């Protein structure tokens with residue numbers, strides 16, 4: 001596999017079209033199935049948990065959280081903040097509670113983060129919104145025993161940007177105990193050369209400044225934070241490269257990180273299946289949280 005700089009525009013666009021790599025469904029069908037799966041999974045999670053929908057974390061219309069609590073929750077519990085994917089332009093928090101069921105069964109709360117996707121939002125706006133949502137959550141809910149980030153695809157990019165936050169201006173330093181980054185993007189420069197940027201309009205500077213790969217902070221060893229980077233077996237080679245390089249960059253900066261290639265999954269069902277308790281990644285996440 002050559003470098004992205006040497007690819008034709010056609011090849012680069014294919015690399016960054018996750019729907020074209022599913023071995024099971026064609027591009028349109030896989031996206032349709034994905035929207036269906038996350039919507040249906042979210043509906044089921046809303047029945048099985050206690051919900052607080054549309055909790056504002058800021059003044060903007062899009063700055064809201066959907067919180068899913070275990071039905072019988074104790075006073076303190078871990079909170080997973082879920083940041084949805086969709087190339088910073090599709091999907092919303094409304095269909096992003098599908099992972100809450102199995103978590104709630106084990107006493108873990110989930111909050112699906114809303115943010116302004118493009119064209120309304122620009123990339124830097126989304127990064128700031130997600131950072132603010134994390135600061136808000138830890139200030140609002142004093143019962144949180146630990147915060148975990150869970151992000152898919154573009155949402156894993158936003159979660160990774162949360163890890164590189166200088167919290168000085170947020171008035172709080174969240175105790176982020178772990179991050180689960182699923183099929184994410186950490187190097188945005190190649191994306192500026194694809195159709196994805198037709199709506200985002202990222203400049204090269206914005207792409208560089210908002211690439212987690214280029215802003216990994218040195219890990220200060222005072223607290224523990226585990227980062228799990230996962231990629232789907234049927235993600236494209238460029239997606240695999242992105243995860244591999246971010247993993248190496250985290251390790252080089254002293255972070256505790258691991259990299260996991262999840263067999264028999266594509267870019268979409270790798271996250272959808274978190275609605276199932278017996279899914280491999282659900283079990284890994286529950287285990288990491290239970291270790292605290």
Ligand SMILES: N[C@@H](CC(=O)c1ccccc1NC=O)C(=O)O
Pocket residue numbers: 016017018019020031034085086087090091153
């Ligand atoms: N053109 C993209 C579209 C895409 O990523 C997407 C579209 C709708 C809803 C979610 C998407 N991606 C990841 O969650 C693709 O090829 O998959």
